[in-house]
Amino acid sequence: MPVKEQEKKNSYTSSIVSKRLPSKSSLRLVVNNDNINQPLYYFSIYNRRYLGNKYKLNEFIKNTIEKECGEFESIADLFAGTGSVASLFQNKHLIVNDILYSNYVCHQTWFGIDKWSESKVKSYIKQYNNISAKSENYMSKNFADTFFSKNNCRKIGFIRNDIEENYKKGLINLREKCILITSLLYAMDKIANTCGHYDAYRRNGELDRELVLGMPSIQISNQKNELYNEDINNLVKVVSADVVYLDPPYNSRQYCDAYHLLENVARWEKPKVFGVAKKMDRTSLKSDYCTISATNAFEDLIHNIKAKYIVLSYNNMAEKGNDRSNAKLSDEDIMRILKAKGIVKVFSQDYKAFSTGKSNIEENAERLFICKCF
Numbered sequence: 205m206p207v208k209e210q211e212k213k214n215s216y217t218s219s220i221v222s223k224r225l226p227s228k229s230s231l232r233l234v235v236n237n238d239n240i241n242q243p244l245y246y247f248s249i250y251n252r253r254y255l256g257n258k259y260k261l262n263e264f265i266k267n268t269i270e271k272e273c274g275e276f277e278s279i280a281d282l283f284a285g286t287g288s289v290a291s292l293f294q295n296k297h298l299i300v301n302d303i304l305y306s307n308y309v310c311h312q313t314w315f316g317i318d319k320w321s322e323s324k325v326k327s328y329i330k331q332y333n334n335i336s337a338k339s340e341n342y343m344s345k346n347f348a349d350t351f352f353s354k355n356n357c358r359k360i361g362f363i364r365n366d367i368e369e370n371y372k373k374g375l376i377n378l379r380e381k382c383i384l385i386t387s388l389l390y391a392m393d394k395i396a397n398t399c400g401h402y403d404a405y406r407r408n409g410e411l412d413r414e415l416v417l418g419m420p421s422i423q424i425s426n427q428k429n430e431l432y433n434e435d436i437n438n439l440v441k442v443v444s445a446d447v448v449y450l451d452p453p454y455n456s457r458q459y460c461d462a463y464h465l466l467e468n469v470a471r472w473e474k475p476k477v478f479g480v481a482k483k484m485d486r487t488s489l490k491s492d493y494c495t496i497s498a499t500n501a502f503e504d505l506i507h508n509i510k511a512k513y514i515v516l517s518y519n520n521m522a523e524k525g526n527d528r529s530n531a532k533l534s535d536e537d538i539m540r541i542l543k544a545k546g547i548v549k550v551f552s553q554d555y556k557a558f559s560t561g562k563s564n565i566e567e568n569a570e571r572l573f574i575c576k577c578f
């Protein structure tokens with residue numbers, strides 16, 4: 205059964221965090237109070253690098269769904285990634301899911317229904333932006349001078365520990381914890397010594413950029429929203445929506461490999477890490493949609509979905525790129541499986557293709573399959 209992790213009991217409280225006594229882990233924390241009144245920058249759901257994100261296709265997706273699906277109350281974004289497509293329908297009843305916990309944490313921030321204290325969160329963020337963390341921790345011991353400098357690793361580790369401790373002590377509720385982690389993850393993404401994912405870091409790259417946390421621009425959520433961190437094939441057996449939007453991974457590149465470090469920081473279970481890219485064990489996070497099981501998984505998924513409309517994003521890179529970037533589902537299989545479920549229309553908008561290699565892929569279009577279910 206999917207876990208619906210919503211904290212309704214947590215009350216709306218506000219506290220001046222900078223006034224509380226230092227916890228044990230804060231003892232090596234130095235706060236520069238001169239800067240504590242500096243303004244915070246705000247960031248939106250799109251201010252993050254994410255493979256396969258739909259930022260540039262938002263208008264196309266929104267317009268097509270609204271035109272084809274008419275009036276509807278609920279929409280499910282079940283391979284949600286950043287949640288950018290769900291965010292187009294902020295006033296609807298949203299059902300948002302991703303297999304990565306780091307994405308679920310961000311979804312709690314953008315779409316959560318629990319109350320939270322803005323002044324409290326701002327106060328923590330300002331404090332975190334003014335620390336100088338001196339002691340070693342899980343991050344600095346394992347990741348120093350790879351994706352981040354040693355100093356930034358100490359800061360990230362310190363901040364993440366502090367968030368966890370404050371949550372355990374009941375000083376912040378689940379929503380506030382998620383907002384603070386989201387702020388940390390987006391700030392890490394801004395300065396990571398990578399080309400946007402964590403499969404590798406740049407040798408001789410720029411490591412000394414400062415880690416500065418911002419404040420997410422959070423809109424009011426529909427109180428019916430449901431957020432999940434489940435394998436989609438299990439989840440669709442127990443949820444339903446008027447419109448179900450699907451944006452599966454297209455190729456063999458696993459998201460848990462690309463974002464292992466953000467996942468590690470979000471979970472904060474401090475696992476052993478291996479290899480040059482310092483990855484943790486990700487066995488339970490692997491997706492069937494990146495393997496030869498993709499077609500079977502997709503057939504099972506569509507069969508079990510309960511919706512009036514199913515909307516699928518899938519590009520047409522099958523057999524056009526190199527092995528790693530080749531699509532895992534063929535157009536023939538997609539059409540066969542969707543046609544067994546309803547009446548199918550396909551819409552397309554040309555879109556620059558993603559390729560992991562140097563293959564020269566031309567004429568790729570991002571397609572939207574809309575299936576009106578029987």
Ligand SMILES: C[S@@+](CC[C@H](N)C(=O)[O-])C[C@H]1O[C@@H](n2cnc3c(N)ncnc32)[C@H](O)[C@@H]1O
Nearest residue numbers: 256257258283284285286303435436451459491
């Ligand atoms: C193409 S991305 C979605 C991008 C998203 N539409 C956006 O704009 O950010 C696919 C997402 O599916 C998630 N995913 C892969 N396999 C999954 C599964 N079996 N169940 C749930 N989510 C899965 C990945 O973690 C990834 O975030």
